[in-house]
Amino acid sequence: MEDFPVELVRNFSIIAHIDHGKSTLADRLLELTGTISKRQKGVNAQVLDKLKVERERGITVKAQTASMFHTPPSTPSHRYLLNLIDTPGHVDFAWEVARSLAACEGALLLVDATQGIQAQSISVFHIAREHGLVIVPVLNKIDLPAAQPDRIARQMEATFGLKPDDMLHISAKTGVGVERVLEAIVNRVPPPAGDRNQRLKAFMFDSSYDRYRGVISLVNIKEGILKKGDKIVSTFTRKKYEVLELGIMHPEETPTTTLQAGQVGFIACAMKDSSEAHIGDTLHRAGEPVEPMPGFKPTKAMVFAGVFPVDSNDFLKLEESIKKLTLTDRSVTVQRDSSTALGQGCRLGFLGTLHMDVFRQRLEDEYEANIIITAPTVPYQVVYKEKGDKEKIVTISNPVDFPDMTDISSKVKEIREPLVKATIIVPEEYLGEMMDLCFSHRGEDMDYQYLEGASDTESTAEASRIILTANMPLSEIVTDFFDKLKSRSSGFASFDYEEAGYKRSDLVKMQFLLNAKPVDALALIVHRSAEQSVGRAWVKKLHKVIPRQLFEVPIQAVVGKKVIARETLSALRADVTAGLYGGHYERKMKHLENQKESKKRMKRVGSVDLPQEAFYDLMSTKK
Template sequence: MPPTPGVNQPGATDPGAIRNFCIIAHIDHGKSTLADRMLQLTEVVDPRQMRAQYLDRMDIERERGITIKSQAVRMPWTVREGERTGETVVLNMIDTPGHVDFTYEVSRSLAACEGAVLLVDAAQGIEAQTLANLYLAMENDLTIIPVLNKIDLPAAQPEKYAEELANLVGCLPEEVLKVSGKTGVGVPHLLDEIVRRLPAPIGDSGASARAMIFDSVYDIYRGVVTYVRVVDGRIEARDRIRMMSTGAVHELLELGVISPEPVKSGALGVGEVGYLITGVKDVRQSRVGDTVTINARPAKESLGGYKDPKPMVYSGLYPIDGSDYPALREALDKLKLNDAALVYEPESSAALGFGFRVGFLGLLHLEIIQQRLEREFGLDLIATAPNVVYRVLMEDGNEVVVTNPSEYPTGKVAEVFEPVARVTVLAPNDYVGAIMELCQGRRGTLQGMDYLSADRVELRYVLPLGEIIFDFFDQLKSRTKGYASLDYEPSGEQSAELVKVDILLQGETVDAFSAIVHKDKAYTYGTTIAAKLRELIPRQQFEVPIQAAIGSRIIARETIRAIRKDVLAKCYGGDITRKRKLLEKQKEGKKRMKMVGRVEVPQEAFIAALSTSDSGDSGGGKSGRK
């Protein structure tokens, strides 16, 4: 698709006529719908090809109504009001995810911008993730434009929430823009305000080229497609480029801009956002956060990158059919190309066979990856119960990092450290008591409490991450009738009284069911799993004890009764000793059988006992833990 006639070509655009911005908001506050209206107004999408949530390309994104991958789009805009009326400006917009699990996508997008549109639903007001994204933008020194969306809703209270937003951002209530992404009201004015309020990109066009990689995706035909923001200098087609962190040199096969489909160009100049294709098949050679420079005239210093995302939650992924193991490895390799936050390594379990220990940013991330593996690669998987990373200090001074309960050391433990998170909960003030009760039950420590307005309160807690990743969010929603919103970020670690609970079947440990829990909750976990397994494991010819143990101490037990043949059926009347003799003989047989018998746990039992659906926060699409 050729660029719109009359618009400055990429590479020749004056940086003063470029505005780079992203849209940040809580989930379901209308980012993607507003982006759709902007695409229509700037006429970069043919009306026949237009569809709702145009920038959400993945099936899962469209089904759940959430954005998972950031998308960058170049849009020409002719200013309609103000000093620059009639002037054409290039707007580079980045649509970002709103869910807390994908904050790393947001942080990468912010690094490529000068400003951010802070979008708030005029019917719901400020939510926890709105605050989290606002603080991220402020850390990056971005200019913030506060905007209220969905003003067409009957429940909208624009005046009330404009005041709330103005207090938060530090501006006047009348400076808060009011738009409707659905009907398009106020969107042209918003685009004009973006041109007026946001600064133009600053860079030295005569210096050595420096561009920052803020995303990379994998195309099966063309290899790795790298998205960059040019800071200094100029990158031209057919240049040989160098990655500054690895020193790898590649020849450029193509470069251009996304508008919103790829458009080839001859060069990219200061302040421009575009893509590079080098034909490289290994995404690790174009790391996100790296600096790209020209090999012939390389820059001396790289740009400040940003921290790699660290996995918060680990879970084992095992194929139900063992022969699918190579296919699972290949599928994970391909997903890794598209998802910088995915970490995995092979592991094996006596009960489940060969699989992978996979690190995720949260439970929604886990669920999305599992769904993509099942849909896109046709795999049937079992996911073990998710757990966080613990640091165990032994009495002999050794230190062990535990990502899997089976790695928990057996010697004398001096101290166990668990990760903690800073949690922000926003809710109507009627629910403060219920929220405090929930957080204290999860070993939380209250850090502070602020009233944002007469009827909305912000609570700040420090909670163990292991307590959040299970059903914390579901519990919070049910106790606040769905009104509370939650955001959390990692905040170091703390010492805790944690123990490893083993589940034994007939005296043998089943590693797939082991868990690391707080001492006070060990008994509850043991009894719950033992009761669950008693229902799920079929009866054998002999009695099977199911035990939960901490070390060598048994804390809970359930018994699966043996299937017994009625040996006294033909023995009616006569001497009692004859009956007793038959029963003793049966008892001896059962005893021998128990010594040599093995308990086979069916796959269904593993799936049902390990399923996170009844104990885990499935992170639902638009549900709001974000």
């Protein structure tokens, strides 16, 4: 590693919308540099998609690092170290993207030549610009019959201000033009600004957990040299560690003797507690303090859900699994939770519903957890009246803590819900469908413009794609909005969103009663306009999953003291007259009346528990 001073190091990332060929391009770069062996024809290894969930879903959810060595044909005397820090493409993993870009000096902006700019392309481009990165535009999939590279190039020029002459036309699948990408990385991406003779300053941008070695940290050496056996100190926790192992990802862990300024690699230093690995931390040599780096803004959880073990005895095992998994995904917030219906569990905060679903799948795949996850909710602000003109704002993410109707009328000044600015990119013929979808989900302040910025003289085909923006409540898009978006646009629409503050709203808490007793785990916060439809839908679902009792069970959706919807679960009935052969009619009626009275007493004193299996069935059914 001493042979690679900062002048011969390039740290770069690949940024793109989901499914634009990011992982495939990473494979080709690794092959061309000899980091991995050549693929079989028609097989895409997707080496950097290491998680089972990534391979099953065909998306990247976790940033990965790979170091490559490359000797350009134009300068055979120079051998370069290229550090690729891969990024996810979905809006829910924007924090992973920001974290990866903080360790880079340049980024390949990859755009599909058949689909053009998508919502996430715009989002990640602005994140890269905020970090001051050099952008290398790349048009992928030019080998496909539907590719329109010239039109997409004009689109990128109008949207991003990038010159068409600077754009590389490639096919990552076939390998056409990928050599020019390597050449552009060497020539256009600037080297890191570091000095190996300064005091050690290492920036921690990711971490993972190994059951034998403890926490493995990914670091970018900003200044100085790090060697095996060095004593290092965290500026965040002030704890001291000894570097037991260090190296580069090539693409698997490859030990080296040193890491120096500009280089990216991993370190293992017997850090046993996952809470000590603080993402954005600055590490320095013991006795040689340095000015800490700015780090990252803490993430804001946008979606909350309760996670409970199916078997309540597995709670401690589940909690430990969640701690280890959050080490690789620091954007998840965790706190303990309990429910009368489901027992002990954890309440987790996520950046979106796909993020929540991927975390659930990783818990099941990597830790064999058997869990129930409750309906997703968003954080609401409740403004309480105080003495004088003062007010107290409380953020509530659990429906159980939401004030009742009596408290709302007497103690609460107003309730606010989070808004997002949604961006939808869609072909012109689906604009009406998208506007109707936004209206039905309480969308406001809608605006649209043609994406390409085509002039009047150009054909209408040039201006056929539209950017639609709208302000929408976050609670409206965390359920099935994305599924409806794809189905109503025949899969052509792309979607992205960003926070847009809070707005006053007419919200109420809906509870569900089984035999007049509330089930806390089923409580929901809904908008007043949707209480009828939501109440009826959930009552019908409960009617299907709750097992029948020996007495009649009313299932009710209630807002305050008002019953919104009701279904009645009929009683199991034994045939008490089966043994009476012949005999008087009054004798049969006496048995039936006795049975009726018994059921009345049972209903009065009996309790109906929602079994965990029924709860699991309820939460796994689509809304």
